[in-house]
Amino acid sequence: MLISQYAYFGLFSRATPAAAMTAALGIDPDEIDVRGSRRGEPRPRPAFHGWRIVCRDPAMSVDQQVERIMERLAPHVGTIAALTRQLDAQGGKDTSAVLEIVRKFNHDEGQDRLASTPPEMIDGHDLLGWHLDRTVLEFLQATGAVLDVDEYDYSDSADDD
Template sequence: MPLNQYVYFALSSERTTAREMADLLGIEPDEVTVRASRLAEPPRPVCHRWKIVCRAPGLRVDEQVTQILDRLRPHTGRIAELVRRLDPEGECPSAVLEIVRYFNDDECADEADRPDTSQHPNLFGWHLDRDVLDFLSATGAVLDVDEYDLTPDAPEDQSAIG
């Protein structure tokens, strides 16, 4: 089953830009986004997002998380301080560890894009150890896991018709 997965840690704010977050943390993000509402009414604020991302193929989710947290742990205090400043700016938590997984992803079906499963035979199982949970707790971050099954819909069974 083709599997495409990635992990990121993000800080979000309605007022503080990703550039300002980077300056306060002393960490350049891997990605930034600015998003506004898709609807004109009711008007909604902008969302600035600063991200550290791991898209390395062939790694389990927990290995991708480890790569991200290895970069962030030395800055835990500054991240926690910034999160305390950002949280009152919006309704949602400002810090998130996001895990995104696409099962049966035809975009990943090309043999060249598939990870070498001989060294990592099971990409489906993963866990978060105490160090990860301690980091999430220290920074006030939430965990969000999105999993999508991209299996095409089966054609209707024509033999059942009339």
């Protein structure tokens, strides 16, 4: 099975641009979105300004990717929490902070990890399982962030028969 995966921590706002988020946090993002930069009618795309710290290292498990992100953000938890509260107040029901995990199974650009192979037989890390430790959960709680996990199966439907 081929697996492609990445993780990011993102802040999103309809009103506050990524440059203002960067200024408030003092942390340069890895990626940004500018609301409405790809025009779409009747709703602008993207619908939100976005600020992200991302780990796309294919040699890492989800746990390690999240750990890498947390290493960068943990020293700034108070500032992130204050900005998240500000963004939440602006956005009403919209969630402004998220830890996102994206996994694609049977993806052409993924790493080969057979589900039936015992982890001790695989060089490197088993990419099928993952967990969040207490420090990550405490960070999510402190910053008011949600956890969102997207998983996609790219298997050909003919293979499913």
